Amino acid sequence: MRQEVTRGHKGWALDQVVLNNEMTKYTKDDITSPPPEGVFVHGLFLDGAGWDRRNSRLVEPPPKVLFTPLPVIRIFAENTPPVSDGKVYECPIYKKPRRTDLTYIASVNLRHGAVNEEKWVMRGVALLCDIK
Numbered sequence: 001m002r003q004e005v006t007r008g009h010k011g012w013a014l015d016q017v018v019l020n021n022e023m024t025k026y027t028k029d030d031i032t033s034p035p036p037e038g039v040f041v042h043g044l045f046l047d048g049a050g051w052d053r054r055n056s057r058l059v060e061p062p063p064k065v066l067f068t069p070l071p072v073i074r075i076f077a078e079n080t081p082p083v084s085d086g087k088v089y090e091c092p093i094y095k096k097p098r099r100t101d102l103t104y105i106a107s108v109n110l111r112h113g114a115v116n117e118e119k120w121v122m123r124g125v126a127l128l129c130d131i132k
Helices: 002-008 118-123
Strands: 018-023 039-041 045-047 050-052 057-059 067-069 073-078 088-094 104-111 126-128
Touching: 018 104, 057 104, 088 118
Parallel strands: 088 126
Antiparallel strands: 018 073, 039 073, 045 067, 045 126, 050 057, 088 104
């Protein structure tokens, strides 16, 4: 995706293009057309935390709920790295619940309301493509 975006923007260098993401409040059924740039990703499950749809951020998971479905994520490329306010957790995405380097896909930035991101790191919060 980085190469495609770099080709589409004159003057962008591939080594300076970074992937960024935006959490939407949409479900799969709400999306009727592709984004102007980037891709929509759906079907991910949050393991180890809950998701506050109103404020679009990580929260404590409800009791006895192991996996929380996430809304659609828009992933896109930018020429400059995103500026972080410190309330962002770099959440890994895995194919399966068994987390190994073979099932690792990428990371996305998720907002949180905790004092620091170590809370979510210590919990092992991750996104999963398949929960079976």
